[in-house]
Amino acid sequence: MSNIDPRWGKWATPPKPYAKEDFDEEYTTEVLVIGAGICGLSCAYSAAESGCEVTVIEKLPMYHGFAFNVGVVNSKFMRSKGIVNDPDEVAREWIKRCGNRCDERLVRKFVDKSEEAMDWALDLAMRPEYGVRPSLQGAVYKGESYYEIYGTHIFYDGPIARQGKFGGLNDIMEPMYQESLKLGTRYFYNTTMEQLIKENGRVTGAAAKTKDGKLIAVRASKGVLVSTGGIGGNDEMCEDLCPIANKVAAKVNVPKGIDLGEGHKAALWAGAAFEDAPFPTMMHPQAIRHPNYCFLFVTPKGKRFMNEDNYLQGRSLGVIKAGYKWCWAIFDGDWAEKIPKTLDYGGGIYWGESFDLFTGTPFDEKAVGDKIQWSLDNGFAVKADTPRELAEKMGIDADEFVKTFEQYNEYCRKGHDDEFGKRKELLIPLDKPPYYARKFGPALLSVCGGVKVDENFRALDENNEVVEGLYVLGNTMAGRYGVDYPMLLPGNSVGSGLTYGYLLGRDFGKMK
Numbered sequence: 128m129s130n131i132d133p134r135w136g137k138w139a140t141p142p143k144p145y146a147k148e149d150f151d152e153e154y155t156t157e158v159l160v161i162g163a164g165i166c167g168l169s170c171a172y173s174a175a176e177s178g179c180e181v182t183v184i185e186k187l188p189m190y191h192g193f194a195f196n197v198g199v200v201n202s203k204f205m206r207s208k209g210i211v212n213d214p215d216e217v218a219r220e221w222i223k224r225c226g227n228r229c230d231e232r233l234v235r236k237f238v239d240k241s242e243e244a245m246d247w248a249l250d251l252a253m254r255p256e257y258g259v260r261p262s263l264q265g266a267v268y269k270g271e272s273y274y275e276i277y278g279t280h281i282f283y284d285g286p287i288a289r290q291g292k293f294g295g296l297n298d299i300m301e302p303m304y305q306e307s308l309k310l311g312t313r314y315f316y317n318t319t320m321e322q323l324i325k326e327n328g329r330v331t332g333a334a335a336k337t338k339d340g341k342l343i344a345v346r347a348s349k350g351v352l353v354s355t356g357g358i359g360g361n362d363e364m365c366e367d368l369c370p371i372a373n374k375v376a377a378k379v380n381v382p383k384g385i386d387l388g389e390g391h392k393a394a395l396w397a398g399a400a401f402e403d404a405p406f407p408t409m410m411h412p413q414a415i416r417h418p419n420y421c422f423l424f425v426t427p428k429g430k431r432f433m434n435e436d437n438y439l440q441g442r443s444l445g446v447i448k449a450g451y452k453w454c455w456a457i458f459d460g461d462w463a464e465k466i467p468k469t470l471d472y473g474g475g476i477y478w479g480e481s482f483d484l485f486t487g488t489p490f491d492e493k494a495v496g497d498k499i500q501w502s503l504d505n506g507f508a509v510k511a512d513t514p515r516e517l518a519e520k521m522g523i524d525a526d527e528f529v530k531t532f533e534q535y536n537e538y539c540r541k542g543h544d545d546e547f548g549k550r551k552e553l554l555i556p557l558d559k560p561p562y563y564a565r566k567f568g569p570a571l572l573s574v575c576g577g578v579k580v581d582e583n584f585r586a587l588d589e590n591n592e593v594v595e596g597l598y599v600l601g602n603t604m605a606g607r608y609g610v611d612y613p614m615l616l617p618g619n620s621v622g623s624g625l626t627y628g629y630l631l632g633r634d635f636g637k638m639k
Contacts, residue, residue, distance in 0.1 A: 129589055130395060130398060130399065130400040130401075130588060130589040131395060132367075134367070135367045135368075136363045136364075136366075136367055137363075138361070138363055138364055138367075138388070138392060139367075139392070139395060141395075141396040142321075142322060142396070144322065144324075144325075145321070145322065145324070145334045145342070145344075147344075149334075149342060150334070150342050150343060150344040151341040151342050151343060152341060152343045152344075153343065153344045153345075153346070154182065154313075154343065154344070154345045154346070155345075155346050155347075155348070156180050156181060156182035156313070156345060156346070156347050156348075157174075157179045157180040157181065157347060157348050157349045157635070158170075158171075158174045158179045158180070158181045158182070158347055158349050158350060158352070158632075158635045159181075159182050159183075159184070159332060159333060159345050159346075159347035159350075159351045159352070160174075160181065160182070160183045160184070160352045160354070161183075161184045161320050161333055161335075161351065161352065161353050161354065161355060161390065162184075162185065162352075162353065162354040162355040162356065162390065162601070162603075163183050163185035163187070163189075163190035163191065163314070164190070164191055164192065164354060164356065164601060164624065165192055165194070165197075165296060165300065165601070165621055165624040165625050165628065166352075166354040166600040166601035166624040166625075166627060166628040167183060167185075167190075167352065167354045167600075167601075167628065168183075168190050168192075168300050168303050168304060168307070168628070169244075169248070169300075169303060169624070169625050169628030169629050169632065170352055170354070170600065170627075170628035170629070170631045170632040170635075171183050171303075171307050171312055171628075171632070172303040172304075172306060172307040172310075172312070172632065173247075173628060173629045173630075173631070173632020173633055173635075173636075174631075174632035174633075174635040174636055175306075175307050175310035175311065175312045175632075176306070176310065176632070176636075177632060177633055177635065177636020177637070178636050179349065179632075179635050179636055180311065181307070181310075181311075181312045181313070182312070182313045182314075182315070182345055182347070183312060183313070183314045183315065184315045184318050184320055184333065184335050184345065185314065185315070185316050185317075185318065186317065186318060186319040186320075186385075186389075187316065187317070187385065188316050188317055189316060190300055190304055191385065192295065192296030192297040192299075192300040193293075193295075193296070193297075193380075193381050194295060194296040194618065194621045195281065195295040195296070195618075196264050196279045196280060196281050196295070196296075196617060196618040196621070197245070197279065197280045197281075197282075197296060197299070197618050197621045197622050197625060198278055198279040198280070198616040198617050198618030198619040198621065198622040199241035199242060199244065199245040199278055199280065199616075199619075199622040199625075199626070200212050200214055200217050200237075200238050200241045200242060200278055200616070201214070201241070201242040201278065202241075202242050202245040202246055202249065202278075202280065203242075203246050203249070204245075204249060204261050204263075204280070205263065205277070205278060208263070208485075210263070210277050210278075212276055212277075212278055214238045214239055217238050217276070217615065217616070218231075218234055218235055218238045220615055221234050221238070221613055221615055222234060224273075224613040224615060225608050225609040225610050225611075225613055226609060226610045227609075228608075228609025228610055229606060229607060229608055229609040230582075230605070230606030230607070230609075232581075232582040233580075233582065233606045233607055234607070236582060236626070236627070236630070237607075237619075237622070237623045237626050237627070240626050240629075240630055241622055241623070241625075241626045243626075243629075244622075244625050244626040244629040244630070245280065245622070245625065245626075247629055248299050248303070248625060248629075249261060249280075249299070251299075251302045251303065251306065252282070252285065252298065252299040252302045254302070257285060257286055257298075257301070257302045258284055258285060258286070258289070259282050259283070259284065259285040259286075259298050259299060259302075260282070260283040260284045260285075261280050261281070261282055261283075262280070262281050262282075262283065262483050262484065262485055263277055263278070263279060263280060263281065263483075263484040263485070264277075264279035264280075264281050264482060264483070264484065264617060264618070265277075265480065265481055265482060265483055265484030265485070265486070265489070266474060266475050266476050266478065266480050266481070266482050266617075267279075267474060267475055267617065268438045268439075268473060268474055268475035268478075268614065269470075269471065269472060269473060269474050269475075270436065270438070270472075270473065271550070273437075273438055273441070274615075275438070275475060275614055275615060275616065275617060276615060276616055277484065278616050278622075279616065279617045279618040279622075280618075281295070281482070281483065282294060282295060282296075282298045282299060283298075284298075285297070285298025285299070285301065286298060286301045286302070287301050296621060315335065315337065315343070315345075317337065317338035318335045318336065318337045318338065318343070319335060319336050319389070320333050320334070320335045320353075320355070320389055320390070320393060321333075321334045321335055321336055321342070321393075322334050322393050322396060322397075323351065323353075323393045323394070323396070323397040323597065324344060324346065325397050325398070328595060329595040329596040330350075330351050330397055330586075330594060330595065330596035330597040331346050331347065331351075331596055332344055332345050332346035332347050332351060333345055333351060333393070347596075349635050349638045350596050350597070350598050350635060350638075351596055351597055351598065352584075352598045352599070352600060352631065353390040353393060353394055353578075353586075353597065353598070353599050353600075353603055354390065354599070354600040354601040354603055354604075354624075354628070355388075355389050355390030355391075355601075355603055356380070356385050356386045356387075356390070356573070356601065356602050356603065357380070357386045357388070357573040357574040357575060357576075357577070357602035357603070358372075358386060358387070358388035358391055358406070358574045358577070359372055359378055359380055359386040359571050359572075359573050359574045360378060360380065360383065360384060360385070360386035360387050360388075361386070361387045361388045364388045364391070365574065367404070368401070368404045368405065368406050368574070368576075369404065369405045369406040369407075369408060369574045369576070370405060371405065371408060371444075371447060372408055372571050372574050374447050374452070374569075375410065375414065375443075375447070375452065375568070375569045375570060375571040376414035376415060376446075376452040376453050376568030376569055376570060377414035377415075377568065377570045377571070378570070378571045379413070379414070379570045379571065379572060380571070380572055380573055386573060386574070386602070390577075390578075390599070390603040391577050391578060391603060394577075394578045394586055394594075394597060394599060394603070395578075397586075397594060397597060398588050398594050399578045399579065399586040399587065399588060399594050399597060399599070400578070400579050400587060400588050400589040401576075401577060401578060401579065401605065402576055402577065402578075402579055402605030402606065402609075406574050406575070406576030406577065407574070407575045407576045407607075407608035407609060407610055407611050407612060408440075408571060408573075408574055408575065408611060408612065409440075409571070409572040409573045409574075409575050409611075409612035409620060410439070410440055410443035410444065410569045410570065410571055410572065410612070411439045411440075411443060411476065411477065411569075411570055411572060412439060412442040412443045412446065412477060412567050412568065412569055412570070413477060413567075413570045414452075414453065414567070414568035414569060414570035415453055415507055415566040415567055415568050416498075416502050416507045416508065416565055416566060416567055417477045417498070417567075418456075418477050418478070418479055418495065418498055418499075418565070419435075419442060419456045419477050419478070419565075419567045420435075420456060420458055420462075420466060420469070420478060420479055421435045421436050421437075421469055421473050421478065421553055422435060422456070422457055422458045422459075422465075422555065422557060423435065423456075423457040423458075423531075423532070423535050423557060424442075424445075424454055424455065424456055424457070425454060425455050425457060425523075425528065425531055426449055426450075426451055426454050426455075427451060427453070427454065427455070427523055428523060428524060428527060429518060429521075429523040429524050429525075429527035429528030429530075429531055430527060430531055431531050431534075431535060431546060431547075432445065432446075432449040432454070433445035433449070433547060434544070434547035434548060434549050435549060435553075436472075436473060436549045436550055436553045438475055438614050439475065439476055439477065439614055440611055440612055440614055442567075442569075443569035443570070444569070444611070446567075446568060446569050447569055451568075452568050452569070453566050453567060453568030454566075454567065454568070455521060455523075455564045455565065455566060455567075456564070456565045456566075456567050457517075457532070457557060457562065457563065457564050458557065458562075458563050458565075459557040459558065459559045459560065459561070459562050459563065460559045460560050460561045460562070460563075461558075461559035462495070462499070462563070463492050463495070463496070465555050466478075466479040466490060466495065467489070467490040468555065469552075469553055469555070470489055470490065471552075472550060472552045472553055473553060475614075475617075476617065479495050499563065499565070502565050507565060507566050508563060508564060508565040508566070509521055509563070509564050510561045510562060510563045510564075511561060511562055512560045512561050512562070513560070513562070514528065514529050514532045514533075514562055515528075515529055517562045517563075517564055520564070521564050532557070535557070536556045536557060536558065538554055539554040539555060539556040539557075540556060542554060573602045573620070574602065575602050575607065575608050575612055575620060576602075576605055576608065577599070577602070577603045577604055577605050578599040578603055578604055578605055579591070579605045579606070580598070580599050580604050580605065580606060581593065583631075583634065584598045584599060584600055584604070584627060584630075584631050585597065585598055586598065586599050598631060600624065600627050600628060600631065601620075601624045601627075602620065607620075607623060
C-alpha cells in the first residue's frame with residue numbers, strides 16, 4: 128500500500144480482513160465512536176443530543192479523563208471574571224510556535240469554537256445535580272519571547288471529586304456520560320478494536336474483541352470516529368514515527384496501555400495517511416520530581432546546559448538535547464524569598480506558584496516546603512552547607528560543579544548571563560546555605576500526531592482524498608501541532624479534544 132512506508136516495522140503490515148462469518152455478534156448504529164476519552168465522549172454525547180443513535184467501543188472498563196485541566200481560548204466563565212483573549216492573536220502565536228507546520232484550518236476551528244464548546248460542557252456540568260465549580264489555572268509562564276495565556280479551566284466539587292476520587296477532567300465527563308446514557312447511547316467496555324471494516328471503498332464499521340473473547344462487528348451508517356490516543360506507549364511505533372519519545376526518563380500517560388497506537392494502525396490499514404514524521408510530542412519535566420524553578424540547572428557531570436528561564440516543553444527538550452534522561456535543579460536556603468521574586472517574570476507549572484488564579488496566594492510556601500522535604504526523604508534531592516559538599520552528595524565531579532556554580536553566581540552579580548542570555552530579572556545568586564539539588568527529567572505525556580484529516584475531521588489518504596466514513600480526533604489525528612506541543616495555552620490538547628468532539632457530534636446530527 129502506497130500510504131505505508133516500507134521502512135516501518137511489522138506494526139504497519141495490514142492484517143487479513145475479517146469475513147462476515149468470523150463474527151460472533153453484529154450490531155448496527157448510526158455513529159460509532161472508538162475510544163472514550165474526552166474526544167470520544169464529547170462527540171458521543173453531542174451526537175446523541177443531536178438525535179443520533181450512538182455506540183461507543185472502549186478497551187478500558189470505563190471512560191477515561193486523566194487530565195487535570197482543560198484549555199480553551201474563551202468562555203462565559205472567563206468573561207465573567209474579566210478575562211478575554213483575542214482569537215486572532217492566539218491563532219497567529221500558535222501557528223508561529225508550531226513553525227507553520229500545523230494545519231491552520233484546524234487551529235482556527237479550535238480558536239473560534241472552543242468558547243462554544245466549553246460553555247456547552249459547563250452549562251451541563253454546573254447543573255445542580257452535577258455541581259461542578261470551575262476556576263482558572265493561575266500558573267502560566269510570563270516570558271517575553273515565550274509566554275502563556277489564561278484560559279485553562281480547572282474544576283472542583285464535581286460528582287467524581289465528591290466520591291473522593293480524582294476529579295479534574297472526569298468531573299465534566301461524568302455529566303456527559305450520564306446524559307448520553309439517558310439518550311440511549313450504547314457502550315461496549317473492555318472491548319478492543321481489532322480493525323476497521325471497509326466495504327466498497329467506505330469505512331462502515333469496526334471489528335472488536337470483547338473481554339470474553341467474542342469478535343463483534345459494529346456497523347455505522349453515518350460514520351466511524353477513531354479517537355484512541357497516541358503512540359507513546361508503543362516503543363516500536365515511536366522509533367519509526369517519533370524517536371525522541373523513547374529518550375525520555377519516563378512515559379507517564381495513565382493507565383498503562385492506553386497509548387499503543389491501535390487507532391493509527393487501523394486507520395492506516397484502511398487507507399488513511401500519516402502526517403510527516405517525526406510526530407509532535409507533549410513533554411513535561413515531571414519525571415522523578417516535579418518542581419524545577421529557574422535558578423541553575425546542571426547535568427550529571429556538573430555542567431550548565433541551557434537557559435533555565437524556560438517553559439515545560441523547553442526544559443524537557445533541553446535535558447534530552449544535552450544527552451541525558453535527567454539533570455539537577457539547584458537552589459539555596461533562601462528559596463522561600465527568592466522563588467516569589469521570579470513569578471512576575473516566569474512561572475507556570477512546576478515553577479512554584481499557586482495553581483488557582485483566584486486563591487489570592489500566588490506562592491504557597493508550605494506546599495513548596497513539603498515537596499522539598501519529601502524529595503529529600505525519598506532520595507530525589509540532596510542538601511549540603513557548601514557547593515562542594517553538595518556535589519559530593521550528588522555524586523558528580525566536585526571541581527566541575529563548583530566551577531559552574533561560581534561562574535553562574537558571577538553572572539548573577541554582574542547582571543548578564545554570558546552563556547545563555549537569561550533575563551537579568553531572573554539572575555538571582557545562590558548564596559544562602561544550605562544548598563539543594565533536586566533531580567528532574569523529561570516525561571512523555573503523549574505523542575500528539577498521526578492521521579491526516581481535513582477541516583471536518585475526515586481522514587485523508589496519501590493523495591489528500593477523503594477516506595469515506597472515517598473520522599479521526601485527538602492524539603490520533605494530525606495537524607494541530609506539527610512540531611511540538613505549544614504551551615501557549617496549557618491544556619489545549621484536552622481543550623481541542625472537547626471542542627472537536629462537540630463539533631463533530633453536531634455534524635453527525637446534521638447528516639441524513
